[in-house]
Amino acid sequence: xxxxxxxxxxxxxxxxxxxxxxxxxxxxxxxxxxxxxxxxxxxxxxxxxxxxxxxxxxxxxxxxxxxxxxxxxxxxxxxxxxxxxxxxxxxxxxxxxxxxxxxxxxxxxxxxxxxxxxxxxxxxxxxxxxxxxxxxxxxxxxxxxxxxxxxxxxxxxxxxxxxxxxxxxxxxxxxxxxxxxxxxxxxxxxxxxxxxxxxxxxxxxxxxxxxxxxxxxxxxxxx
Amino acid sequence: xxxxxxxxxxxxxxxxxxxxxxxxxxxxxxxxxxxxxxxxxxxxxxxxxxxxxxxxxxxxxxxxxxxxxxxxxxxxxxxxxxxxxxxxxxxxxxxxxxxxxxxxxxxxxxxxxxxxxxxxxxxxxxxxxxxxxxxxxxxxxxxxxxxxxxxxxxxxxxxxxxxxxxxxxxxxxxxxxxxxxxxxxxxxxxxxxxxxxxxxxxxxxxxxxxxxxxxxxxxxxxx
Numbered sequence: 001x002x003x004x005x006x007x008x009x010x011x012x013x014x015x016x017x018x019x020x021x022x023x024x025x026x027x028x029x030x031x032x033x034x035x036x037x038x039x040x041x042x043x044x045x046x047x048x049x050x051x052x053x054x055x056x057x058x059x060x061x062x063x064x065x066x067x068x069x070x071x072x073x074x075x076x077x078x079x080x081x082x083x084x085x086x087x088x089x090x091x092x093x094x095x096x097x098x099x100x101x102x103x104x105x106x107x108x109x110x111x112x113x114x115x116x117x118x119x120x121x122x123x124x125x126x127x128x129x130x131x132x133x134x135x136x137x138x139x140x141x142x143x144x145x146x147x148x149x150x151x152x153x154x155x156x157x158x159x160x161x162x163x164x165x166x167x168x169x170x171x172x173x174x175x176x177x178x179x180x181x182x183x184x185x186x187x188x189x190x191x192x193x194x195x196x197x198x199x200x201x202x203x204x205x206x207x208x209x210x211x212x213x214x215x216x217x218x219x220x221x222x223x
Numbered sequence: 224x225x226x227x228x229x230x231x232x233x234x235x236x237x238x239x240x241x242x243x244x245x246x247x248x249x250x251x252x253x254x255x256x257x258x259x260x261x262x263x264x265x266x267x268x269x270x271x272x273x274x275x276x277x278x279x280x281x282x283x284x285x286x287x288x289x290x291x292x293x294x295x296x297x298x299x300x301x302x303x304x305x306x307x308x309x310x311x312x313x314x315x316x317x318x319x320x321x322x323x324x325x326x327x328x329x330x331x332x333x334x335x336x337x338x339x340x341x342x343x344x345x346x347x348x349x350x351x352x353x354x355x356x357x358x359x360x361x362x363x364x365x366x367x368x369x370x371x372x373x374x375x376x377x378x379x380x381x382x383x384x385x386x387x388x389x390x391x392x393x394x395x396x397x398x399x400x401x402x403x404x405x406x407x408x409x410x411x412x413x414x415x416x417x418x419x420x421x422x423x424x425x426x427x428x429x430x431x432x433x434x435x436x437x438x439x440x441x442x443x444x445x446x
């Protein structure tokens with residue numbers, strides 16, 4: 001697929017479009033205008049048209065978008081039809097939550113195995129996912145095609161495990177450790193799940209609302 | 224605090240600045256230019272100056288930013304110095320991972336209690352956090368000042384629990400359920416942790432790299 005350079009903001013909006021289109025399809029909607037789609041997502045119609053124009057022409061002026069076609073196109077752009085494979089490293093509470101409750105398949109991924117150093121876990125299965133010995137990871141990666149390592153090890157182990165993964169040739173790490181792994185010089189693609197960034201954003205929105213309310217009631221007092 | 228309207232993109236970058244400034248402070252850096260800060264974050268110096276200008280004047284032309292002052296200022300803007308309180312709803316694997324491994328305190332939050340319907344959990348403590356009966360939530364909220372509910376219930380319970388929380392007057396929900404709760408008409412502030420959006424973005428970056436490599440090797444073949 002030939003690709004144009006697309007801004008990070010557009011890339012980050014694509015999964016949201018995908019979710020919304022899935023919702024629409026599930027509700028029997030087959031066609032939607034950029035105006036309606038924008039209203040439902042809190043974006044302007046022109047922003048939506050601009051985002052989609054990064055990937056060629058979707059939709060027809062005046063006819064709106066075919067929901068199924070648009071969904072398929074965005075899924076292709078996101079690569080969720082490529083059958084990427086993942087392994088999970090570190091089967092603590094969070095690792096287990098991802099294994100048991102997160103649908104990798106909905107994103108087009110297959111989670112094939114999880115690895116840990118805990119002898120009580122090694123050899124067990126969670127759902128259909130076998131927990132293997134961390135010592136066997138290198139062999140596993142040599143014998144299986146694995147694209148992504150989901151990193152759910154404790155903080156103190158994050159950097160050393162990530163370095164090992166890079167040496168073993170892992171192409172991408174989905175990082176849940178809250179430790180910053182992104183290095184300007186690394187070849188590995190790192191996607192960080194920063195829980196704290198999300199909570200701090202929430203904090204901002206609460207603080208902002210409180211300040212607005214305080215400012216309003218201050219004004220009301222003066223009136 | 225008087226606030227200017229700030230774009231969502233700027234708000235989302237503030238936690239990243241905070242993390243970087245913490246790193247710098249931990250490494251003994253006391254002053255940094257927008258140029259250096261930009262290099263370390265992959266942003267242009269002018270973008271950084273523009274972001275900070277949304278909140279008044281930081282730094283001095285030619286002198287850079289005082290790391291400690293800038294950190295304190297951003298923390299104030301984010302409200303992480305306001306002592307917000309949180310409860311957690313749903314003590315499954317993910318809830319437990321958050322209770323035991325996520326530092327609410329680092330974001331300025333206090334997690335005071337968790338709630339579940341499972342009799343095997345009710346009455347226990349994880350770390351210092353008591354697991355209380357979901358039936359006692361309303362009473363708890365009436366007697367304690369709680370700003371945020373961390374929602375880690377199973378998918379099928381997400382909407383009904385969120386509705387209950389809104390009726391009980393919870394101001395904000397940190398939503399881990401992967402169910403879209405944001406309603407245009409709700410008063411509740413909802414911050415969604417969409418794991419799938421993150422994994423799909425990662426998918427995009429892998430697909431993009433593979434396409435670039437394929438296109439390069441295609442060109443090489445032709446030469």
